[in-house]
Amino acid sequence: MIKISGLTKSFDNVVAVDHLDLEVGDELFIFLGPNGAGKTTTLKMMTGLLTPDEGTVQLNGISMRDEPLAAKRQFGYAPEQPNLYEKLTPNEFIQFILDIYGAPDQGKARARQLFDIFELSERQHDLIEDLSGGMKKKVSLIAALVHQPKILFLDEPTAALDPKAARHLKDILRGLVRKGVTVFMTTHILEVAETMCDRIAIINKGKLCAIGALDRLRVQYGSGLSLEDLFLKLTGEIYSSKIDEFLQDA
Amino acid sequence: MLPLLLKNVFRTLFANFRGKLVKKKRALLTLLGLAFFPFLIMSQTVDLFSVWMHIPTMGATFVVRFVATSFFAVLVLLCLTSLPSVMHHFFLAPDLSLLRALPINKRTIFLAKFVQVTLGTVGMYVAVGLPLLVSMCLALGAAPSIFAIMLIASLLFIFIPTGLSAIVAFALARLFSVVKMRRLATLILGLFIVVTWAGLQLVRLSRLNPASPDFQPQAVRDFAAWSAPGPLPSDWLVNSLYAATLAQWQTVGLNLAALLLSAAALACLAIVWRVRLDHKDIRMDAGRISKTARDIGTRSFLRPALAMLRKDMQVTRRDSRLLHSSLLLGAMLLVSPFVTSADVGNPGTVGLFMSYMPLTILTLIASSTLARQGLPLERLSLQYVLQAPVSLTSVLMTKIVRALLLIAPFTIVACLITAYKTGTAVPGAALAIAEHLSFVLCGAVTGSVVAVFTTNYAWSDPRYMTNALGAYSSTFIVLAVGAIGMSIIMAGELLGQQMVAFLLFFIYVFLVFWIGLRVSLARFRKLQWT
Numbered sequence: 001m002i003k004i005s006g007l008t009k010s011f012d013n014v015v016a017v018d019h020l021d022l023e024v025g026d027e028l029f030i031f032l033g034p035n036g037a038g039k040t041t042t043l044k045m046m047t048g049l050l051t052p053d054e055g056t057v058q059l060n061g062i063s064m065r066d067e068p069l070a071a072k073r074q075f076g077y078a079p080e081q082p083n084l085y086e087k088l089t090p091n092e093f094i095q096f097i098l099d100i101y102g103a104p105d106q107g108k109a110r111a112r113q114l115f116d117i118f119e120l121s122e123r124q125h126d127l128i129e130d131l132s133g134g135m136k137k138k139v140s141l142i143a144a145l146v147h148q149p150k151i152l153f154l155d156e157p158t159a160a161l162d163p164k165a166a167r168h169l170k171d172i173l174r175g176l177v178r179k180g181v182t183v184f185m186t187t188h189i190l191e192v193a194e195t196m197c198d199r200i201a202i203i204n205k206g207k208l209c210a211i212g213a214l215d216r217l218r219v220q221y222g223s224g225l226s227l228e229d230l231f232l233k234l235t236g237e238i239y240s241s242k243i244d245e246f247l248q249d250a
Numbered sequence: 251m252l253p254l255l256l257k258n259v260f261r262t263l264f265a266n267f268r269g270k271l272v273k274k275k276r277a278l279l280t281l282l283g284l285a286f287f288p289f290l291i292m293s294q295t296v297d298l299f300s301v302w303m304h305i306p307t308m309g310a311t312f313v314v315r316f317v318a319t320s321f322f323a324v325l326v327l328l329c330l331t332s333l334p335s336v337m338h339h340f341f342l343a344p345d346l347s348l349l350r351a352l353p354i355n356k357r358t359i360f361l362a363k364f365v366q367v368t369l370g371t372v373g374m375y376v377a378v379g380l381p382l383l384v385s386m387c388l389a390l391g392a393a394p395s396i397f398a399i400m401l402i403a404s405l406l407f408i409f410i411p412t413g414l415s416a417i418v419a420f421a422l423a424r425l426f427s428v429v430k431m432r433r434l435a436t437l438i439l440g441l442f443i444v445v446t447w448a449g450l451q452l453v454r455l456s457r458l459n460p461a462s463p464d465f466q467p468q469a470v471r472d473f474a475a476w477s478a479p480g481p482l483p484s485d486w487l488v489n490s491l492y493a494a495t496l497a498q499w500q501t502v503g504l505n506l507a508a509l510l511l512s513a514a515a516l517a518c519l520a521i522v523w524r525v526r527l528d529h530k531d532i533r534m535d536a537g538r539i540s541k542t543a544r545d546i547g548t549r550s551f552l553r554p555a556l557a558m559l560r561k562d563m564q565v566t567r568r569d570s571r572l573l574h575s576s577l578l579l580g581a582m583l584l585v586s587p588f589v590t591s592a593d594v595g596n597p598g599t600v601g602l603f604m605s606y607m608p609l610t611i612l613t614l615i616a617s618s619t620l621a622r623q624g625l626p627l628e629r630l631s632l633q634y635v636l637q638a639p640v641s642l643t644s645v646l647m648t649k650i651v652r653a654l655l656l657i658a659p660f661t662i663v664a665c666l667i668t669a670y671k672t673g674t675a676v677p678g679a680a681l682a683i684a685e686h687l688s689f690v691l692c693g694a695v696t697g698s699v700v701a702v703f704t705t706n707y708a709w710s711d712p713r714y715m716t717n718a719l720g721a722y723s724s725t726f727i728v729l730a731v732g733a734i735g736m737s738i739i740m741a742g743e744l745l746g747q748q749m750v751a752f753l754l755f756f757i758y759v760f761l762v763f764w765i766g767l768r769v770s771l772a773r774f775r776k777l778q779w780t
Contacts, residue, residue, distance in 0.1 A: 072638060100554040
């Protein structure tokens with residue numbers, strides 16, 4: 001359960017997130033928005049990496065401001081750019097994550113399962129710096145999943161993943177939601193959002209434009225609209241004339 | 251196409267001087283720091299060479315022999331510097347696949363790479379090699395035109411180490427994984443620098459200086475009789491300049507021709523071989539860490555801190571830059587008793603205290619330097635620690651303990667060596683060790699404070715997370731903190747109240763630790779992880 005109210009953050013007088021209110025239950029919630037809309041800033045405030053200028057974040061009823069350590073125990077986070085410790089192996093990194101979350105014994109078996117699912121067992125003793133971008137992404141996803149969090153924050157989780165791994169991840173997330181885990185994720189791949197989400201929220205210029213189940217939003221903004229059409233309708237124009245101009249010169 | 255590629259190479263080289271002002275300032279400060287080296291070397295060698303010129307029957311020959319021998323070391327250093335660079339630029343550079351996809355001849359691509367690697371060694375050559383040549387030319391009273399020959403000869407010379415390294419690298423690439431070899435080459439380079447530095451501290455040039463009371467004529471004769479296995483490019487370079495000062499133009503021409511032919515032959519061989527290797531199976535597989543991470547096996551409240559510490563030690567061991575700086579600082583500590591204690595080890599309590607002082611100063615600087623690396627070594631991965639359920643106090647304590655663990659063993663050994671050399675009794679030696687470990691703690695805490703205040707949390711460019719102010723100010727700050735501690739001990743010695751002084755000293759260390767930790771935490775909490 002995630003509850004954020006009045007969440008606001010500015011950088012150099014530019015409001016990145018503007019009085020955002022959200023409540024997310026045990027569901028797969030997708031947070032959409034164009035580049036620079038404030039998605040990652042929101043995620044960073046929810047995970048304690050940024051202090052909000054205003055507003056509060058509560059994770060399973062625990063306030064991030066008042067009890068940060070207890071709140072941080074609730075979630076796993078996979079950032080958009082994995083940025084892992086390049087000089088560790090995936091095995092060492094996951095062991096490190098398990099140790100700092102205090103779940104080493106239960107976690108080892110889960111780590112083995114996840115390494116198998118994401119086909120990393122063969123590479124778990126290589127240095128992370130020698131892995132491909134997709135493999136690094138898989139390691140960061142394993143790190144988010146391995147300590148059995150009750151909430152998952154995933155920033156573009158399917159970016160850089162091969163189709164098989166993306167499918168495995170989707171299946172895992174659906175299964176976890178059925179078991180009562182809250183999944184809060186951002187994505188630019190609207191097909192993923194369309195097929196997976198229970199509810200979506202669309203943010204633009206730091207403000208919430210729309211929130212609800214996809215079917216309800218379609219009813220609200222125009223039946224027959226695809227998520228892409230809906231997204232574009234709410235967040236900005238398409239430069240059709242400029243594209244035509246470019247194609248004429250091509 | 252070659253000029254276009256070289257233009258890009260130069261753009262990359264000077265990339266740090268473009269863009270943001272902070273980046274430019276940093277690059278300029280680094281350049282100023284490097285510019286210090288040539289002046290340091292020249293200040294040491296110009297006078298020494300002038301004195302050597304007056305050694306009967308062998309003055310100029312002796313200077314030339316010395317410079318040629320030193321240049322052999324420069325040649326080895328440049329070869330070792332080029333080796334990892336060759337492996338990177340010729341096999342692993344991210345732009346290689348793009349360049350290969352462009353309509354450019356492969357020989358042109360690899361020639362540009364050859365130049366790129368060579369340009370990378372120019373800084374080292376200018377810092378270490380060129381000042382020796384300038385000093386030699388000044389001592390030999392060379393005409394200004396000789397300096398032009400020096401530049402031409404240097405230009406030819408610097409391609410040779412790149413060529414030699416390329417040949418060795420390509421031979422190794424046929425046998426082993428390039429990735430593994432690059433790591434090994436970087437480690438060997440670091441160890442060479444550490445060992446050379448330690449060796450140079452023990453070399454006493456005063457034995458070769460007729461103006462010094464330590465002068466030993468036999469040492470001069472031994473050195474003059476020794477000859478490096480030649481003929482070597484370093485000899486050709488030095489001989490061409492010496493011959494030029496004597497107006498022996500035929501010898502100059504021969505030596506320059508030898509340099510030119512060697513450089514050209516090595517460059518051609520390297521480029522042709524690299525093009526041929528494109529059709530061979532080159533292994534790029536990375537090294538595997540055979541051990542599975544072991545369980546820390548401790549009570550839960552300590553487990554996160556120990557996990558962070560283990561991670562930091564693993565990163566330090568595997569990151570060549572961090573490993574080299576740790577080893578270099580360790581070597582400095584181990585060598586310091588041999589270099590300094592003989593001169594100040596007077597009998598008497600204060601004299602004994604003074605004999606430990608150089609070690610104390612080095613201990614403070616070393617521990618603060620290592621503690622200052624603690625936060626930047628996290629780079630962008632710090633987000634995993636910050637969003638985990640661990641307190642910021644644990645994070646900072648881990649950094650301090652890391653510095654303690656890395657420096658304490660060297661400090662203890664250096665204290666024992668100093669105690670042995672000064673004849674300190676066992677209780678005195680034990681006390682000296684306790685004091686120095688306390689100074690390590692002071693240094694580590696001070697380094698952490700400086701790191702929190704002066705680290706650039708510039709996520710876009712994590713390579714330069716410690717700003718220049720941090721690097722320069724930390725030495726002064728830690729010495730000021732250490733000076734108060736040393737004053738307390740010194741006052742105790744002078745007043746004959748050692749025990750009171752030691753008690754006050756340990757209270758002072760505790761205060762430094764406590765205040766340092768609080769100040770760091772206050773600042774750490776305010777930082778924004780954008």
